[in-house]
Amino acid sequence: MPDELSLAGLLANLPPDQLADVIGSLTPTQQLSALYDWSLWRRPKQTTPEGQWRIWLILAGRGFGKTRTGAEFIREQVDSGNAKHIALVGATAADVRDTMVEGESGLLAIYPPDQRPRYEPSKRRITFHNGATASAYSADEPDRLRGPNHDLAWADELAAWRYPDAWDQLMLGLRIGDHPRAVVTTTPRPTPIIQRLMKATDRSVAITRGSTYENSANLANDFLNEMKRRYEGTRLGRQELHAEILEDVEGALWQRDNIDLNRVTGAPPLKRIVVAIDPAVTNNEDSNETGIVIAGICQNNQGWLLDDRTLRGSPSEWAHAAISAYNTFKADSLVAEANQGGDMIRHLLRTVDAHAPIKLVHASRGKRTRAEPVAALYEQNRIHHVGSFPVLEDQLCSWIPDISSSPDRLDALVWAFTDLMVDGARRAPVVAPISLTQTSHWRVS
Numbered sequence: 085m086p087d088e089l090s091l092a093g094l095l096a097n098l099p100p101d102q103l104a105d106v107i108g109s110l111t112p113t114q115q116l117s118a119l120y121d122w123s124l125w126r127r128p129k130q131t132t133p134e135g136q137w138r139i140w141l142i143l144a145g146r147g148f149g150k151t152r153t154g155a156e157f158i159r160e161q162v163d164s165g166n167a168k169h170i171a172l173v174g175a176t177a178a179d180v181r182d183t184m185v186e187g188e189s190g191l192l193a194i195y196p197p198d199q200r201p202r203y204e205p206s207k208r209r210i211t212f213h214n215g216a217t218a219s220a221y222s223a224d225e226p227d228r229l230r231g232p233n234h235d236l237a238w239a240d241e242l243a244a245w246r247y248p249d250a251w252d253q254l255m256l257g258l259r260i261g262d263h264p265r266a267v268v269t270t271t272p273r274p275t276p277i278i279q280r281l282m283k284a285t286d287r288s289v290a291i292t293r294g295s296t297y298e299n300s301a302n303l304a305n306d307f308l309n310e311m312k313r314r315y316e317g318t319r320l321g322r323q324e325l326h327a328e329i330l331e332d333v334e335g336a337l338w339q340r341d342n343i344d345l346n347r348v349t350g351a352p353p354l355k356r357i358v359v360a361i362d363p364a365v366t367n368n369e370d371s372n373e374t375g376i377v378i379a380g381i382c383q384n385n386q387g388w389l390l391d392d393r394t395l396r397g398s399p400s401e402w403a404h405a406a407i408s409a410y411n412t413f414k415a416d417s418l419v420a421e422a423n424q425g426g427d428m429i430r431h432l433l434r435t436v437d438a439h440a441p442i443k444l445v446h447a448s449r450g451k452r453t454r455a456e457p458v459a460a461l462y463e464q465n466r467i468h469h470v471g472s473f474p475v476l477e478d479q480l481c482s483w484i485p486d487i488s489s490s491p492d493r494l495d496a497l498v499w500a501f502t503d504l505m506v507d508g509a510r511r512a513p514v515v516a517p518i519s520l521t522q523t524s525h526w527r528v529s
């Protein structure tokens with residue numbers, strides 16, 4: 085019987101299609117050690133690149149194995165003693181916990197049982213078998229990254245982070261140890277950070293690109309079929325499956341540069357806030373999402389996009405989500421598209437809150453006619469996104485009127501700003517825009 089070392093060598097030389105069979109014939113102990121030996125399973129693109137890079141940027145399609153690669157890189161660095169103080173950052177606290185730590189490809193799952201790290205959720209901390217520790221951060225809370233120093237970092241789904249400041253803070257704190265490094269695992273979007281990293285010319289960034297299909301052998305058929313059904317042959321599929329960076333679309337009403345230019349980290353006091361809803365007609369796997377967008381207008385009649393709480397769910401679920409947003413943001417009213425049955429929508433919302441003011445709006449004009457005045461407000465630099473809203477912004481910047489049907493988040497956003505600033509403009513005179521340089525306005529250089 086081969087010892088463990090020669091076993092690894094033997095297995096490493098087998099083609100992947102024979103590996104599983106051979107492993108099936110091993111003793112349980114040997115099977116366990118082979119199962120957790122990443123060097124046997126990883127594909128070349130999942131192998132840590134050579135060189136003196138500081139950031140390993142993995143831009144790959146859904147299900148490529150991005151999270152697994154990030155977690156295995158952390159394991160490799162911890163086990164070799166290179167990393168002792170690690171930062172784990174995901175788009176939200178739930179993403180870090182559910183995907184990076186406890187997920188099927190997360191840090192707990194990839195370690196063999198006898199070395200499994202200790203996770204203390206209340207302290208947002210993981211302690212590894214050799215004493216190294218990792219702290220969990222949410223990109224929603226960039227301030228928590230201000231201060232702590234790390235020798236290794238893992239940023240999952242960077243292109244979906246709401247506040248780019250989280251990345252800047254993470255990089256500022258990545259400064260201890262002999263060779264502080266970060267791995268970024270993300271489906272790409274043309275955000276300023278991703279573009280900046282891709283343009284780095286000094287070899288500080290090692291880039292790996294890959295598609296969903298490269299990991300087909302390890303993906304459930306249902307997942308793969310769902311991805312194909314939803315995305316194959318579509319423009320968004322080039323991003324979600326093939327990890328292409330999609331630039332601006334000719335004919336689209338919104339431009340990324342404009343949204344980035346007017347992005348801010350906070351809103352001033354607002355004189356009116358609305359929760360706009362574009363309800364899905366049906367509720368099943370194939371149905372559309374219900375767009376739920378929260379926006380406000382300030383004294384100077386500038387518009388502020390505060391949140392996107394769009395979901396795919398039952399009427400009761402979206403009604404609860406909308407009323408919850410109404411309460412959280414202390415909104416003045418709910419604005420809902422009523423073409424699919426106004427009485428039903430009013431009833432649903434009334435069931436959750438008997439008193440919230442509801443305004444039903446009817447899509448009598450065409451979608452382009454409705455969307456254009458709102459897009460024009462963006463062109464005038466009068467609308468500001470408070471943080472990033474990646475999926476919504478994808479929809480804005482890729483929708484071409486008259487060619488494709490308008491997506492749900494976009495519709496809800498158009499209802500919100502139509503109510504606040506287009507219809508509302510007939511009520512309130514527009515005064516000169518405030519000087520944004522005097523507020524918390526930032527730009528990513």
Ligand SMILES: Nc1ncnc2c1ncn2[C@@H]1O[C@H](COP(=O)(O)OP(=O)(O)OP(=O)(O)O)[C@@H](O)[C@H]1O
Pocket residue numbers: 125126127130144145146147148149150151152153188189271299302303
């Ligand atoms: N080389 C590999 N060998 C075996 N299994 C793999 C390999 N790479 C990834 N996997 C498995 O494939 C599945 C998908 O991987 P993972 O969750 O890392 O993908 P992802 O790109 O992060 O997906 P998503 O886009 O959904 O975030 C997981 O079960 C993971 O453990």
Ligand SMILES: [Mg+2]
Pocket residue numbers: 150151152183
């Ligand atoms: Mg992932």
